[in-house]
Amino acid sequence: MIRDNCLVCDSKNIEEIIDLGSHPFADTFIPESKKDMADMVFPLVCTLCNECGHVQTKYSTDPNARYSQTDYSYTSSNSSFSRNHWDSYAEEISEEINLPNGSLIAEIGSNDGYLSEQFNKLGYNSVGVDPSPYMAELAKVRGINTIIGLFEKETSEKFLNKYGQAKLVVANNVFNHSDNPRDFVKAVTKILSDKGYFVFEQPYWLTSIKTEKFDQIYHEHVSYFTVKSVKKLLSDAGLSIIYVNIVNYHGGSLRIIAQKNSKSSEAEKRILEEEEQSGIFDSETYKKFMQKICNQRNIFLERVYKLKQKNKPIVAVGAAAKGNTFLNFYNLNKTVIDYVTDSSPHKIGKYTPATRIPIVGDEIFKKYSEVYALILSWNLKDQLLPILSKINPNIQFISPEEIP
Numbered sequence: 291m292i293r294d295n296c297l298v299c300d301s302k303n304i305e306e307i308i309d310l311g312s313h314p315f316a317d318t319f320i321p322e323s324k325k326d327m328a329d330m331v332f333p334l335v336c337t338l339c340n341e342c343g344h345v346q347t348k349y350s351t352d353p354n355a356r357y358s359q360t361d362y363s364y365t366s367s368n369s370s371f372s373r374n375h376w377d378s379y380a381e382e383i384s385e386e387i388n389l390p391n392g393s394l395i396a397e398i399g400s401n402d403g404y405l406s407e408q409f410n411k412l413g414y415n416s417v418g419v420d421p422s423p424y425m426a427e428l429a430k431v432r433g434i435n436t437i438i439g440l441f442e443k444e445t446s447e448k449f450l451n452k453y454g455q456a457k458l459v460v461a462n463n464v465f466n467h468s469d470n471p472r473d474f475v476k477a478v479t480k481i482l483s484d485k486g487y488f489v490f491e492q493p494y495w496l497t498s499i500k501t502e503k504f505d506q507i508y509h510e511h512v513s514y515f516t517v518k519s520v521k522k523l524l525s526d527a528g529l530s531i532i533y534v535n536i537v538n539y540h541g542g543s544l545r546i547i548a549q550k551n552s553k554s555s556e557a558e559k560r561i562l563e564e565e566e567q568s569g570i571f572d573s574e575t576y577k578k579f580m581q582k583i584c585n586q587r588n589i590f591l592e593r594v595y596k597l598k599q600k601n602k603p604i605v606a607v608g609a610a611a612k613g614n615t616f617l618n619f620y621n622l623n624k625t626v627i628d629y630v631t632d633s634s635p636h637k638i639g640k641y642t643p644a645t646r647i648p649i650v651g652d653e654i655f656k657k658y659s660e661v662y663a664l665i666l667s668w669n670l671k672d673q674l675l676p677i678l679s680k681i682n683p684n685i686q687f688i689s690p691e692e693i694p
């Protein structure tokens with residue numbers, strides 16, 4: 291199905307800006323039993339709304355297929371970098387809004403319950419909402435109760451009936467996944483108490499474009515937010531941005547705190563101006579962007595194929611959703627990439643979608659005297675380099691950004 295209307299302002303004045311070809315779901319890794327079955331692929335195209343500046347994917351995919359029917363593999367606590375991030379997130383937010391002890395917190399998209407658990411350690415009472423029964427099981431082990439379902443009207447009513455209104459609603463990297471962000475935010479206002487806070491973090495589109503990172507784009511990410519489009523979305527639901535900051539997560543994320551009927555922050559005005567001047571609301575910017583990423587691909591592939599002609603092993607590092615966008619856009623499959631390594635036990639033993647590269651632990655590097663490594667989780671590069679070099683000091687790192 292094609293999205294003809296802007297998900298934020300409903301305008302039909304939207305135009306195509308980015309086309310990455312056909313891609314499978316990026317956050318689904320394939321178990322051995324389904325290895326020989328074909329994966330569904332869909333065109334991965336983004337559109338820009340000329341009215342409100344919102345960017346969204348053009349083709350809609352079934353959210354049930356994305357999360358419940360397949361084994362959605364992303365856990366929010368999959369690396370020590372992630373865990374540190376969520377540890378300080380819980381501390382910083384509770385300080386910023388001065389939340390009283392024992393307050394009820396609703397975490398939408400609670401995943402394996404890691405962040406909710408951190409809030410509980412600080413003395414709060416967190417309840418999760420998540421579509422994946424598998425993740426709800428993992429959260430239970432951490433002592434977090436989860437309402438299973440996509441966050442929409444029905445789920446919010448279930449939450450209200452069982453727990454009442456929350457003082458804090460948390461939704462990280464989740465309503466950019468929603469097929470209906472307007473209803474999502476309206477449902478948030480229903481479960482939020484009058485003086486309560488809504489806090490969320492998600493990848494920041496301006497940073498992705500500035501740094502030429504196209505790999506934050508995948509089917510699961512339906513919306514690509516800017517402060518401009520978030521402001522429109524929130525204000526239509528009676529919420530104002532009282533805090534906005536750009537944090538170092540997923541290579542640059544927006545952290546926003548909103549409240550009902552409040553005054554907007556100075557930082558908001560400053561960032562809105564920066565966004566207007568950056569060219570991200572102008573389709574011409576994306577013509578240059580596409581040209582740049584295609585050129586980079588051509589140059590890098592030439593290098594990769596030269597290595598393969600000499601039969602050199604190439605191992606990619608980091609079985610993450612963005613890595614799948616990269617592999618599929620570059621058409622790097624198991625015939626070119628020998629393995630993808632990852633530290634998550636939920637991914638090792640599985641295969642990457644469509645490209646069918648086996649996922650193994652980092653120890654695989656030990657078996658080679660000469661080996662090339664391509665880091666897909668570039669946001670974790672500083673943490674990964676010393677670990678990998680310790681496993682094998684002969685690893686040679688290659689990347690499209692560093693052409694020798």
Ligand SMILES: [Zn+2]
Pocket residue numbers: 296297298299300301339340341342343344
């Ligand atoms: Zn719009």
